[in-house]
Amino acid sequence: MVDRIAEIWGTRTPYPKDGAWPVRVDQALDATVTEGDVDQWVQSACVLCSNGCACDIAVKDGAMVGIRGRAGDLVNHGRLGPKGLFASWQGISGKDRLKRPLIRENGRLVECDWDTAMDRITQQSRQLLEERGPLSHGFYTSGQLFLEEYYALAVLGKAGIGTPHMDGNTRLCTATAAAALKESFGADGQPGTYADIDSCDAIFLYGHNMAETQTVLWSRVLDRLAGPDRPNLVCVDPRDTEVARCADVHLAVRPGTNLALMNALVHEVLANRWFDEEYVKAHTLGLDELKATVGPWTAEAAAGVCDVSAADIREAARIFGTSPRVLSTVLQGFYQSAQATAASCQVNNLHLLRGLLGRPGCGILQMNGQPTAQNNRECGADGDLPGFRNWENPEHIAELARLWDVDPLTIPHWAPPTHAMQIFRYAEQGSIEFLWISATNPAVSMPDLPRIRDVLAKPGLFLVVQDLYLTETAQVADVVLPAAGWGEKTGTFTNVNRTVHLSDKAVEPPGEARSDLDIFLDYARRMGFTTLQGEPLLPWSGPEDAFEAWKACSRGRPCDYTGISYDRLRGGSGIQWPCNEENPDGRERLYGDGLFPTDPDYCESYGHDLLTGATVGSDSFRAQAPGGRAILKAADYHPPHEEPDGRYPFRYTTGRTAYHFHTRTKTGRSRVLTSAAPTAWVEISPDDAGRLGILEGDLVRVKSRRGRIEVPVRVSDIRNGTVFAPFHYGYWDQDGAPGEHPTAANELTLTEWDPVSKQPVFKNAAVSVEKIGDAVGPSPAPTTTASRPAAAAGPRSVLPTAGGKDAEDTEQIGGSPPRFPEAVRRGRQRGTP
Amino acid sequence: MNLKIYLGMLNKAERTLSESFRQVAEGHAAEPDVHCLCHTLATQCEEHCRLLLPVVQRYGEDRSDNEPERLHAEGLSATRQGPVGLLRDLQDLYILASLVDVTWAMVKQAGSALRDRELLDVVSHCAAETAVQLRWLQTRMKQAAPQALVAAH
Numbered sequence: 001m002v003d004r005i006a007e008i009w010g011t012r013t014p015y016p017k018d019g020a021w022p023v024r025v026d027q028a029l030d031a032t033v034t035e036g037d038v039d040q041w042v043q044s045a046c047v048l049c050s051n052g053c054a055c056d057i058a059v060k061d062g063a064m065v066g067i068r069g070r071a072g073d074l075v076n077h078g079r080l081g082p083k084g085l086f087a088s089w090q091g092i093s094g095k096d097r098l099k100r101p102l103i104r105e106n107g108r109l110v111e112c113d114w115d116t117a118m119d120r121i122t123q124q125s126r127q128l129l130e131e132r133g134p135l136s137h138g139f140y141t142s143g144q145l146f147l148e149e150y151y152a153l154a155v156l157g158k159a160g161i162g163t164p165h166m167d168g169n170t171r172l173c174t175a176t177a178a179a180a181l182k183e184s185f186g187a188d189g190q191p192g193t194y195a196d197i198d199s200c201d202a203i204f205l206y207g208h209n210m211a212e213t214q215t216v217l218w219s220r221v222l223d224r225l226a227g228p229d230r231p232n233l234v235c236v237d238p239r240d241t242e243v244a245r246c247a248d249v250h251l252a253v254r255p256g257t258n259l260a261l262m263n264a265l266v267h268e269v270l271a272n273r274w275f276d277e278e279y280v281k282a283h284t285l286g287l288d289e290l291k292a293t294v295g296p297w298t299a300e301a302a303a304g305v306c307d308v309s310a311a312d313i314r315e316a317a318r319i320f321g322t323s324p325r326v327l328s329t330v331l332q333g334f335y336q337s338a339q340a341t342a343a344s345c346q347v348n349n350l351h352l353l354r355g356l357l358g359r360p361g362c363g364i365l366q367m368n369g370q371p372t373a374q375n376n377r378e379c380g381a382d383g384d385l386p387g388f389r390n391w392e393n394p395e396h397i398a399e400l401a402r403l404w405d406v407d408p409l410t411i412p413h414w415a416p417p418t419h420a421m422q423i424f425r426y427a428e429q430g431s432i433e434f435l436w437i438s439a440t441n442p443a444v445s446m447p448d449l450p451r452i453r454d455v456l457a458k459p460g461l462f463l464v465v466q467d468l469y470l471t472e473t474a475q476v477a478d479v480v481l482p483a484a485g486w487g488e489k490t491g492t493f494t495n496v497n498r499t500v501h502l503s504d505k506a507v508e509p510p511g512e513a514r515s516d517l518d519i520f521l522d523y524a525r526r527m528g529f530t531t532l533q534g535e536p537l538l539p540w541s542g543p544e545d546a547f548e549a550w551k552a553c554s555r556g557r558p559c560d561y562t563g564i565s566y567d568r569l570r571g572g573s574g575i576q577w578p579c580n581e582e583n584p585d586g587r588e589r590l591y592g593d594g595l596f597p598t599d600p601d602y603c604e605s606y607g608h609d610l611l612t613g614a615t616v617g618s619d620s621f622r623a624q625a626p627g628g629r630a631i632l633k634a635a636d637y638h639p640p641h642e643e644p645d646g647r648y649p650f651r652y653t654t655g656r657t658a659y660h661f662h663t664r665t666k667t668g669r670s671r672v673l674t675s676a677a678p679t680a681w682v683e684i685s686p687d688d689a690g691r692l693g694i695l696e697g698d699l700v701r702v703k704s705r706r707g708r709i710e711v712p713v714r715v716s717d718i719r720n721g722t723v724f725a726p727f728h729y730g731y732w733d734q735d736g737a738p739g740e741h742p743t744a745a746n747e748l749t750l751t752e753w754d755p756v757s758k759q760p761v762f763k764n765a766a767v768s769v770e771k772i773g774d775a776v777g778p779s780p781a782p783t784t785t786a787s788r789p790a791a792a793a794g795p796r797s798v799l800p801t802a803g804g805k806d807a808e809d810t811e812q813i814g815g816s817p818p819r820f821p822e823a824v825r826r827g828r829q830r831g832t833p
Numbered sequence: 834m835n836l837k838i839y840l841g842m843l844n845k846a847e848r849t850l851s852e853s854f855r856q857v858a859e860g861h862a863a864e865p866d867v868h869c870l871c872h873t874l875a876t877q878c879e880e881h882c883r884l885l886l887p888v889v890q891r892y893g894e895d896r897s898d899n900e901p902e903r904l905h906a907e908g909l910s911a912t913r914q915g916p917v918g919l920l921r922d923l924q925d926l927y928i929l930a931s932l933v934d935v936t937w938a939m940v941k942q943a944g945s946a947l948r949d950r951e952l953l954d955v956v957s958h959c960a961a962e963t964a965v966q967l968r969w970l971q972t973r974m975k976q977a978a979p980q981a982l983v984a985a986h
């Protein structure tokens with residue numbers, strides 16, 4: 001038995017380079033249940049981060065009572081992290097689940113039946129479509145739904161209504177991953193795979209606190225680090241994360257300066273001739289422009305801007321330039337910071353320069369934040385078109401029109417699909433009057449919350465919210481629809497490394513709650529959306545129909561699902577797309593042949609200027625004659641738009657803790673997770689605390705030009721001049737409103753986004769800090785993570801974070817590790833799926 | 834040599850564009866991308882004037898311009914409001930940037946005839962940035978136009 005609150009990553013199972021990661025099956029059951037009591041184990045995968053750990057749900061008397069990792073899955077080899085062990089099943093079993101629809105009557109939300117709620121929605125929808133047209137409608141969805149649900153939403157929005165205003169909170173978490181892949185390689189699609197950890201000589205984590213955001217993936221890294229031939233580790237992060245503590249080089253850059261650092265790393269690799277001239281010549285475009293851009297960015301120049309040592313930059317570049325096999329991973333520290341796409345493209349460029357792609361140990365993982373973000377990108381319920389099609393390519397639009405049997409003019413393609421921040425701007429201005437939000441909570445997760453609350457509460461805006469609980473966002477809705485959650489419905493989803501998993505229905509949803517797919521199909525039916533032939537646009541009766549329809553949409557595209565079926569996903573490992581005739585068991589890595597999807601007729605995007613986001617356009621892109629070569633894109637560094645000054649002297653950055661996911665809708669309902677990180681805090685360095693006369697646990701007010709939070713201080717080993725706040729802590733478990741001491745990190749963040757990916761900047765703002773009250777005890781921040789108290793924190797001691805009896809799981813170590821492709825279930829007719 | 838007339842026109846056009854970018858940045862501060870990028874691009878225009886200095890020192894600058902000004906491009910004196918106002922202001926910037934663009938093209942022609950490598954280097958850097966400015970304006974306007982012209986109240 002292991003306390004998985006105290007031991008986030010569980011027991012070490014070291015292994016050597018090119019060895020197989022040992023199996024360790026993690027299992028947690030309700031305290032009142034033993035293994036023998038379990039009626040049934042139902043196959044699924046975890047939805048509490050983007051890693052996609054395969055699992056089985058324990059069911060007893062029609063209720064979920066526990067979870068166990070699947071030993072035979074290529075993703076996790078049996079392991080689960082604390083969020084998966086506890087919040088996955090406990091998080092949706094809250095007594096306060098929504099069980100009936102609600103509609104607003106005389107200012108109050110009151111229960112009603114489904115017909116009443118759906119009539120209210122369709123009546124409003126019809127009237128607006130008639131009077132104001134499709135541009136009056138906006139849809140803001142999630143990274144939490146299933147593939148089938150996104151595809152249904154995409155078809156009803158793009159072909160039924162015909163609105164360009166569709167996006168997801170994936171815009172906040174993964175838009176830059178997609179944008180960087182499109183800019184460099186011509187289309188979305190993760191080049192690497194998790195198994196690259198097994199074979200690499202060096203791992204670079206760029207703004208990626210993997211130890212807390214993907215705890216099982218980090219276990220794999222820890223097991224290599226504990227093995228006989230440890231890879232070198234380089235970490236770029238302003239905080240003293242667990243990753244930083246394990247690193248050979250920790251570059252604790254000033255928030256907002258990533259691109260200066262990246263330009264210097266590329267400069268060093270070029271200057272030392274660590275690049276593969278032949279590969280670059282044969283497989284890339286743009287070396288001269290890249291050289292010109294990074295020319296001025298010596299290690300010294302970047303050291304000044306980033307406030308790290310030039311020697312450390314050189315050492316990091318040397319590790320990158322001289323290690324035979326390098327794996328890079330990138331996440332929010334880059335994606336949610338200034339010049340996000342440009343900085344992330346430089347990671348791709350480093351790999352292209354050395355030809356480190358598509359071979360074991362040589363990979364890029366442009367990470368996702370959420371479990372099903374990838375599917376939103378694939379299916380086009382966000383700012384993309386289904387199947388990674390290109391909105392600027394008329395033939396791609398015609399393909400979709402033929403597939404759906406609709407007029408091509410119905411499908412909005414005159415501009416890129418509207419990004420989330422712009423959707424909210426149109427709602428603010430009143431030209432979007434119908435906004436349907438599914439499975440996300442913008443009232444806590446979006447930047448500049450005082451503004452977002454005003455937009456959501458706008459009298460002229462008809463707001464539909466579909467969720468598990470009455471979130472902060474649902475509280476201001478006109479109609480609230482109770483949705484079925486994980487384990488209460490069937491569907492598929494795809495993780496960071498393109499692995500598709502099936503999640504089967506284990507139990508009935510509570511009350512009258514319905515799956516998101518059923519809700520979207522019901523809306524489409526009631527609205528009477530039809531094809532040119534007069535048939536129903538969405539004729540599907542369940543998820544498997546939707547999956548089969550999606551397979552047809554994906555045929556021939558980079559994300560080809562045609563060789564996958566529900567049947568193949570049951571029993572074996574998840575399968576990595578593309579899975580088709582050419583790749584009957586799926587494909588571990590992309591681009592081993594140096595052939596990239598930049599053919600102008602095939603690519604997902606013609607690209608953008610990285611400084612402004614100006615589109616390159618079809619003619620200019622074709623004139624470059626990319627012909628399957630990758631593009632070395634670059635931009636010069638520009639300082640962040642809001643920098644510290646006399647009034648707001650600190651740099652503010654936001655992030656996550658290992659024990660919570662997003663706005664705690666699920667993790668906040670697991671007692672052990674909530675005990676580990678019960679309430680909000682901010683982190684400042686010992687030097688800054690000393691100067692301001694602040695001690696551990698003191699109550700402080702942190703202010704920006706947008707708003708304020710008032711929370712206790714953790715004195716941690718964060719870099720000087722920087723303040724960190726976790727973004728999980730909204731108000732649903734208080735009284736729904738900010739109250740006297742606001743706690744949501746996004747009260748302070750600014751409304752600004754990357755010009756290419758349109759991902760908001762959550763990791764740079766200027767703030768002030770002042771003490772407003774003495775400590776009543778240490779701050780509630782965990783001690784097991786990046787928020788660990790600094791050694792020089794001062795006199796107040798902090799008890800170590802632990803979970804006790806309820807936080808114990810069992811670990812079963814041993815057995816034969818799964819391998820590709822043997823772990824994948826064969827298709828019925830292998831080779832002709 | 835009449836090149837000095839065009840150098841004067843170019844300097845003036847870049848300055849006008851720069852001031853107009855700043856005007857739009859402030860007037861439409863509620864559109865964060867417009868606000869931030871217009872300031873960035875205004876700085877770019879100022880940098881273009883700075884890069885032109887050595888060239889101007891060599892050939893002189895005639896601000897009087899012997900040819901009477903028939904088409905006036907005075908820049909934006911104030912910004913408009915609302916979605917259509919944004920579109921109109923961006924369109925004005927587009928016209929001002931087009932003037933800069935074509936003037937760079939003519940200066941490049943003169944530089945080629947003069948075999949002035951230094952001048953051609955300045956043109957190649959600045960004209961490329963002006964071209965991106967135009968592309969950005971068009972990208973942003975195409976995004977804004979349907980909502981402004983069809984859906985906005």
